[in-house]
Amino acid sequence: MATHRIDRPHNLASAEVMVGTDGSAASHRAVHWAAETAAQRGRTLRIVHGLDLTAAAAALGSYDVLAPGVIDNIRRCGTEHLASAAHLARAIAPGLRIRTEVCEAESARLLIARSADAHMVVLGAAGDIGTFAHLGSTLLAVVAHGHGAVVVVRHRGADLRPGGGYPVVVGIDGSPRSQAAVAAAFHEASERKTRLVAVHTWCDQRFDRFAGYPNTITDPEVAAAAQTLVSEQLAGWQEKYPDVPVLRKVYPAGPIHQLSEWSKLAQLVVVGNRGRGGFRGLLLGSTGNALVQHAHCPVMVAHTELHR
Known part of the structure; x- marks a missing residue:
């Protein structure tokens, strides 16, 4: 069994739940989710916003972006975004400890740097997006290059479902990155006092290619091998988290x-940042890619470093 290092900064009591905001409806939804999570765990919520003055200068072209009036306006907008997000967080959890941070760099750089010692980083994604590129450069960069756990909260009509018996679901594929997802998923299920559903597919072929076939493994030898793989990846975790009922699918x-x-x-659905079919240099696998675009609940991409 792989285990968390006890000295990992993400596990410290002082580690904060961090959320990025840009004033959009999607980021407000992320703040909502992050505030609930921080309050339930007795953690501080840090709300961050990057001014990205370099991008502003490029957008303005020949205009002098360093002019005091322009800078003041950009800072004022950033301050307003943070104030609005903090107000929302306090409405969600009145006793929540909240810190805000603004920097001149882009949000992605700030969030990636802060993710090294954050409990988790939370970002919002707009609804009805088409390709992964449309997720936005900040979300793409943080999901790919962040440390620890990065949660993507989609801007959808369904409620956030922070409990009520809904399970945490984890994707298992037998890869080392999958073990990081298993560790994070057990922790989340325990924190949320709910069951864990461990989902494994024997191959990566698209589901529609099996149209007309049963959605079960009919070959006894293959079925046994798949169950063995799942058992190996779950080994030790159920003993460590006896409060978490596990359903294997x-x-x-x-x-x-x-x-x-x-x-x-x-x-919540939890996946590793790269699966068994990942190519070197590809920091988010196709499954994680698709889920952060189309899942019906928040998706956690686990970058947790484990040791044996």
Whole structure:
């Protein structure tokens, strides 16, 4: 069994729940989720905003972005975004400890740097996005390069479902990164006092290629091998978290489809930042890519470093 290092900064009591805001409806939804999570765990919520003056200068072209009036306006907007987010967080959790931070750099750099010792980083994603590039450069960069756990909260009509018996769902594929997801998922299920659903697909083929076939593994040898893989990845974690009931679900194919379907019933889906089919240099696998775009609940991408 892989175990968390006890000295990891993400596990310290002082580690903060961090959320980025840009004043959008999507970021407000992320603040809502992050405030609830921080309050439930007795952690400080840090709300951050990057002014990104370099991008402002590029956008203004020949205009002098360093002119005091322009700088003042950019800072004022940033301060307003932070104030609005803090007001929302206090409405969600009146006793919550809140810190705000603004910097001149872009938000992605700030969040990636702060993620090294944050409990988790939370970002909002707008609804009805088409391709991964449309997620936005900040979200793309933080999900790919952040440390620890990065949670993407989509701007959707469904409520946030922070409890009520909804499970935490984790995708298992047998890769080392999957073990990081298992560790994070057990921790989240325990914190949220709910059950864990461990989902494994025997192959990465798209689900629609198996149209007309049962959504179960019919070959006894393959079924046994799949169950063995799941057991190996869960080994030790159920003993460490005896309060977490575990449901194991094994399917023949379609990891994106299976996890997307489970996300309709879940309060959180957890995946590793790269799976068994990941290419060197590709920091987010196809399953995680698809889920942060289309899942019906928040998605946690686990970058947790583990040791044996």
